[in-house]
Amino acid sequence: MNIRSLTRGDGVVIGAAVVLFIASFLDLYGFDCPAGINCSRYNAPNAWDSLGLLMSVYLAGIIAAALVIVGRATPGRKVVGFDLGQFGAALSIFAVWTVFWTIIDGSNTGAGLILGLLAAIALAGGAVATPLVPALKAPLMSASGPKVVQPPYGGQPQPGQGYGYPGAPQPSYGGQPGQPQPYGAQPGQPQPAPGPQGSAADAPAGDFTPFWFAVPVARPLYGEDGSPSPIAELAPGTWYLAVEQRGPGLIAQTQDGRRGVLQDTTGIQRG
Numbered sequence: 001m002n003i004r005s006l007t008r009g010d011g012v013v014i015g016a017a018v019v020l021f022i023a024s025f026l027d028l029y030g031f032d033c034p035a036g037i038n039c040s041r042y043n044a045p046n047a048w049d050s051l052g053l054l055m056s057v058y059l060a061g062i063i064a065a066a067l068v069i070v071g072r073a074t075p076g077r078k079v080v081g082f083d084l085g086q087f088g089a090a091l092s093i094f095a096v097w098t099v100f101w102t103i104i105d106g107s108n109t110g111a112g113l114i115l116g117l118l119a120a121i122a123l124a125g126g127a128v129a130t131p132l133v134p135a136l137k138a139p140l141m142s143a144s145g146p147k148v149v150q151p152p153y154g155g156q157p158q159p160g161q162g163y164g165y166p167g168a169p170q171p172s173y174g175g176q177p178g179q180p181q182p183y184g185a186q187p188g189q190p191q192p193a194p195g196p197q198g199s200a201a202d203a204p205a206g207d208f209t210p211f212w213f214a215v216p217v218a219r220p221l222y223g224e225d226g227s228p229s230p231i232a233e234l235a236p237g238t239w240y241l242a243v244e245q246r247g248p249g250l251i252a253q254t255q256d257g258r259r260g261v262l263q264d265t266t267g268i269q270r271g
Helices: 008-023 052-071 082-104 111-129
Strands: 212-216 219-222 232-234 240-246 248-255 259-262
Touching: 008 111, 008 259, 052 082, 052 111, 082 111, 232 259, 240 259
Parallel strands: none
Antiparallel strands: 212 240, 219 232, 219 259, 240 248, 248 259
16 A cells, blocks of 8 residues: 555544554553552453453444545445445444443443544544545655656657657647547537636546646546446556546546546646
8 A cells, every 4th residue: 555645534544543552551440559469470361351342342343444544545446335434434433432332331440441432433433524524635745856647558758759649749639730629529520619618627527638637645436327436546646538428526537447537626837
């Protein structure tokens, strides 16, 4: 997994899982030592002394964090009909539910349960809120230097020649040599005069001209049939071809020829 593809929400989930693991070694309950009795030989239990609590709270939370991270890195994978990320989020909520009622039912709660509750709440919050809160979808680590975006389809850009990378002259398909043609143009047909270049959202659907673009962070590509499950993930550092505008989104084509809808076009870099 590329660490630069992790978001801030993923960082919250991973950090909460680490705290949850540490909390499993702390005391679940405290006890008062009567005066005059040596209590040093009495050890308060931790989560590893209670199999049910260990599996339903601490290890369940750690497994939930792993499912959430893997699910976001590989969209489309399912467990019993649910996406990995959705299954992990549900498991994290179950861990919060269990540890909360364990604390309510007990007395003289120890640091293990209190810290476990706080970590489980943070983990569930990060798992559920990351797809919804823009601040949590931001990259966890910014690039240390300027990012060099590779030309699409693995080609090497050469000054003034070649096809398949931004800035190179495109085949004419019946137009003037070196003049880019709209997507689906027929050879020999007159083409509309080019207008001022603007953003993809500003271009009318009927006058749309395909262009190369790159995404600033990993973003899902959804099917053209409106399916809620992503069919691919667009990764930073790679050029993709926008072939059509679909409302506020774009119909993008990947290197292997798959086409889908990119719903979030904010911050894309045009070639």
